[in-house]
Amino acid sequence: MLMIIQLILGLGLLVFLHELGHFLAARIFGMRVEKFVIFMDIFDFKLFKFTKGDTEYSIGWLPIGGYVKIAGMIDESLDKDQMKEEPKPDEFRSFAAWKRIIVLLGGVIVNLIVGLIIFTCVLYYGEKEYIPASELTEGMYVYEEGEAFGLQTGDRVTHLNGKEVIRVQDSYNKNIFSETALTIDRGGKTVEVVIPPTYKNRDILLYSESNFEAVVNGFTESSPAKDAGVLIGDRITAVDKFEVAAFGDVKNIMFNLVDGDTVNIEVMRNNQLKIITCFVDSTRFLGFSSLFPVKETEAYGVGSAMAYGYKESIDMLNVNIAGLAALFTGKIDFRKSVTGPIGIAKIYGSEFEAIRFWKITALISLILAITNLIPIPALDGGQIVIIMAETIIGRELSYRVKMVVQIVGIVLVLGLMLFTVINDIIRW
Numbered sequence: 001m002l003m004i005i006q007l008i009l010g011l012g013l014l015v016f017l018h019e020l021g022h023f024l025a026a027r028i029f030g031m032r033v034e035k036f037v038i039f040m041d042i043f044d045f046k047l048f049k050f051t052k053g054d055t056e057y058s059i060g061w062l063p064i065g066g067y068v069k070i071a072g073m074i075d076e077s078l079d080k081d082q083m084k085e086e087p088k089p090d091e092f093r094s095f096a097a098w099k100r101i102i103v104l105l106g107g108v109i110v111n112l113i114v115g116l117i118i119f120t121c122v123l124y125y126g127e128k129e130y131i132p133a134s135e136l137t138e139g140m141y142v143y144e145e146g147e148a149f150g151l152q153t154g155d156r157v158t159h160l161n162g163k164e165v166i167r168v169q170d171s172y173n174k175n176i177f178s179e180t181a182l183t184i185d186r187g188g189k190t191v192e193v194v195i196p197p198t199y200k201n202r203d204i205l206l207y208s209e210s211n212f213e214a215v216v217n218g219f220t221e222s223s224p225a226k227d228a229g230v231l232i233g234d235r236i237t238a239v240d241k242f243e244v245a246a247f248g249d250v251k252n253i254m255f256n257l258v259d260g261d262t263v264n265i266e267v268m269r270n271n272q273l274k275i276i277t278c279f280v281d282s283t284r285f286l287g288f289s290s291l292f293p294v295k296e297t298e299a300y301g302v303g304s305a306m307a308y309g310y311k312e313s314i315d316m317l318n319v320n321i322a323g324l325a326a327l328f329t330g331k332i333d334f335r336k337s338v339t340g341p342i343g344i345a346k347i348y349g350s351e352f353e354a355i356r357f358w359k360i361t362a363l364i365s366l367i368l369a370i371t372n373l374i375p376i377p378a379l380d381g382g383q384i385v386i387i388m389a390e391t392i393i394g395r396e397l398s399y400r401v402k403m404v405v406q407i408v409g410i411v412l413v414l415g416l417m418l419f420t421v422i423n424d425i426i427r428w
Helices: 002-029 080-084 097-127 224-228 247-256 302-328 341-348 354-371 380-393 399-427
Strands: 033-040 046-052 055-060 062-070 156-160 180-186 189-195 216-219 235-239 262-269 272-279 288-290
Touching: 002 033, 002 062, 002 097, 002 341, 002 354, 097 302, 097 354, 097 380, 216 224, 224 272, 235 247, 302 354, 341 354, 380 399
Parallel strands: 033 055
Antiparallel strands: 033 062, 046 055, 156 180, 180 189, 216 288, 235 262, 262 272
């Protein structure tokens, strides 16, 4: 239930702000707005509505999407009667092309700004501080897949794609669809490593800041290790007789072990070695964390939070644009890469964590900005293409042509939504 509540709250907020962008831009130019609808009011059924001035404000019953009905614009309402009449001065079609395009871009612009603001606030008010890369005195732990690209445990990432690494989290390239150029400090020597795009999600990281002792400091909600008797403060020394010198070894060993019902975990407890048999499944999940030995952290100021919030936003935009390009060029599996409302609800999770909730909401806000620019007629991008085409040919397309194009677009969007829901159910 909490998954669904978080989904509705997150999407409801973003839909409201997106449509508010269209609404405010239209009002600034003097266009008449007839409806402001949050969520879809299919069959004209609304959970709530009221009218103020010329505009009816309402909440639809289907918690996906929303729309602003601007007079003289062919949209989700498919109002044929209005379009057959002569244009009035306050109708969308009566305004200059550049003004209409700005109105259509209003929602996208708001989504971009919202993503930036949320990321900034998460850093400043939520995370509050970060671990400087200089704290990684022992360097990174490198997994086997990372070793295949020439990385070694103990490497310190000093630059990523030519940019200096200030925070530990900046050591990772989030965009797996692009080439990654790493500048490495290896025992005082500078080494350049280039990692090609993978076009797939990795099961494990190439490297992580896990090059420290595996001393248990916490457990996940469902933890096989805890159930088996591992205690906070235990230092893991071996897993199934494979030596554990660093926390990263645990994940590396578990990932490469053949499937089995149990593993034997050697722990040092009060200077005594104990062997604990732990039941596991095919996911090889043990469910414990180990604390990174941080001496000093850096607090986010307003300026640094804004700068890194901007960086997070740009990084996420680049990832999603590259992901869409890979999707449409067939480099990644469409079924595995497209997520619908059920999948998004699962991402939010069954527990409410404020920072997680807002990060996911910020990410979705940026994704909405990008997807709304796709040139499908029912989306903002499709409407912009039509206006640009009319500008080039020097005349307005007939309302019949626009209506057919809009219907085709709506069918495509609804078909995609139906596909994502079915796909989510299959993958559940």
